[in-house]
């Protein structure tokens with residue numbers, strides 16, 4: 001994958017007037033989306049994700065800063081320029097936004113009519129798109145006759161009609177069940193791989209990022225607080241917001257309540273090890289070899305992020321005190337980050353644990 005940016009934000013701010021207050025929905029954002037990648041934007045409700053993405057195709061206008069898309073300074077475009085730009089950027093939505101009174105084929109055809117494509121070409125293109133999304137047999141149906149996943153496929157076919165280089169997906173799977181979500185995400189992967197379309201995907205689910213994104217930006221109160229390749233952000237989250245997201249998506253780290261319950265049956269020394277960049281995984285037997293100590297896994301899990309092992313394991317280590325210390329030291333050398341929770345008699349807090357949020361709507365006002 002090349003590193004050439006296809007979308008560049010520089011000092012981008014978008015302000016909404018709300019009564020006498022001004023709300024910085026997007027606040028001085030610098031960001032590059034690379035050509036050919038699937039770029040995730042995550043954050044809680046109200047963080048500014050939709051606004052940021054709607055600035056790319058100028059559904060919203062910036063108040064400050066510049067945005068370049070595929071070599072064009074979109075923040076300077078007039079109405080005519082904007083129409084051309086929008087033909088190069090497809091968009092799909094959580095609620096699909098289909099025309100209920102038009103058939104599937106007519107929905108997909110719509111952007112081609114706007115672009116004044118001749119009828120024969122339109123028909124051929126619609127057939128091709130429906131084939132691509134696996135809905136050739138539904139051309140004459142109406143949206144109400146389709147499942148949620150099928151509706152989103154129609155939305156995707158319509159968004160791809162004019163062969164855009166960029167696809168914006170705003171919570172495109174949030175209204176779908178997990179299995180359908182997986183199907184739609186697989187389709188987005190195919191669009192990215194086979195058609196070379198750059199995808200900017202907004203989601204509040206880290207599991208979606210984990211499954212399809214190459215890189216990710218975390219937004220909070222209008223700011224991009226952290227961004228980078230998905231594995232790095234998952235393995236070394238710097239911001240509290242990011243850690244909270246990862247904790248919710250992959251609940252392999254025990255909450256204080258779970259630790260308390262685990263301690264009832266495991267009074268020995270508990271250690272939480274993050275499994276990042278452990279390559280082959282964790283050889284638990286090697287931790288205790290030659291020592292008068294035992295180590296057993298009492299909580300946790302391991303999954304794949306960006307095709308590499310990622311997770312967290314909580315171990316109970318028991319035995320001769322010096323040997324227990326040595327096990328913990330060995331663990332520290334092979335695992336990513338290790339947090340010592342002490343024993344039931346002398347408990348220590350999990351310094352990496354992030355409390356879940358109470359409020360969903362955290363927004364900067366001025």
Ligand SMILES: Nc1ncnc2c1ncn2[C@@H]1O[C@H](COP(=O)(O)OP(=O)(O)OP(=O)(O)O)[C@@H](O)[C@H]1O
Pocket residue numbers: 016017018023025043044045046047048049050051052363
């Ligand atoms: N047209 C508008 N007028 C006034 N305020 C707006 C407008 N659009 C968005 N906002 C506000 O800007 C803030 C950011 O909204 P935005 O929709 O970008 O957040 P989000 O992260 O996408 O959240 P959600 O997932 O809930 O859509 C919110 O406080 C929202 O109420």
